[in-house]
Each structure stands twice: as C-alpha cells, then as structure tokens.
Amino acid sequence: VELKNGETYCGHLVACDSWMNLNLREVICTSRDGTRFWQIRECYLRGNTIKYLRIPDEVLEKVKEDITTRKDKNISARGGAKGAEEGEEGAEDVDEGGDVGAD
Numbered sequence: 567v568e569l570k571n572g573e574t575y576c577g578h579l580v581a582c583d584s585w586m587n588l589n590l591r592e593v594i595c596t597s598r599d600g601t602r603f604w605q606i607r608e609c610y611l612r613g614n615t616i617k618y619l620r621i622p623d624e625v626l627e628k629v630k631e632d633i634t635t636r637k638d639k640n641i642s643a644r645g646g647a648k649g650a651e652e653g654e655e656g657a658e659d660v661d662e663g664g665d666v667g668a669d
Contacts, residue, residue, distance in 0.1 A: 568617045572598025575611060586613030 567575045567588065577593030593606040 567611060567619050569611070569615050570617045571615070575609065577606075577609070583613075586616060587611065588613070588616070
C-alpha cells in the first residue's frame with residue numbers, strides 16, 4: 567500500500583471496509599525517502615490516505631473464481647441469496663463490475 571504522503575506499507579490484509587480502510591498484520595513500513603524501515607505487528611490505514619494498492623495476481627484470480635462460484639450458486643456478493651425472482655418488479659442484479667441495476 568502506498569499512501570499519499572509517500573510512505574509504503576507491506577503486509578497481510580486482514581480486513582477492508584467499504585471506505586477502503588485497511589487492517590494489516592506483519593507490516594513493514596518504509597519512509598517516503600526509502601531510508602528508514604519499521605516492523606509493525608498490526609496497523610490500521612484510513613482509506614482516504616491511500617494512493618494505491620498492489621495486489622498479487624494470484625489473489626485477483628482467486629477472487630474471480632470466488633465470484634464465479636457465487637454466481638453459479640446464485641449467492642449475492644454480500645453473502646445472501648437473491649431476494650426477488652428474476653423479472654419481478656424491484657429485483658436488482660449485480661454485474662461483474664459490482665454495479666447494481668434495477669430490472
């Protein structure tokens with residue numbers, strides 16, 4: 567994770583919320599000039615301070631597989647079964663990009 571101030575945090579992602587706030591474990595923090603390093607057991611990064619994330623390709627592939635599995639089982643991204651039958655008024659579909667649209 568690179569922050570807007572130039573610091574970088576490399577660790578294991580434990581949790582992420584809808585505001586992109588992150589909890590990391592086993593973190594190595596690097597100063598913006600790259601000369602100082604800190605080892606941190608756990609840290610919390612506020613989403614509005616994040617410039618970008620680097621996520622390994624194998625993690626992205628696993629997420630794609632999970633989305634496909636959920637779609638095959640007719641489970642929404644939030645973990646529950648879809649509420650309304652397809653074609654009913656008020657039913658919503660979630661496309662692969664995560665956008666919600668009314669039918």
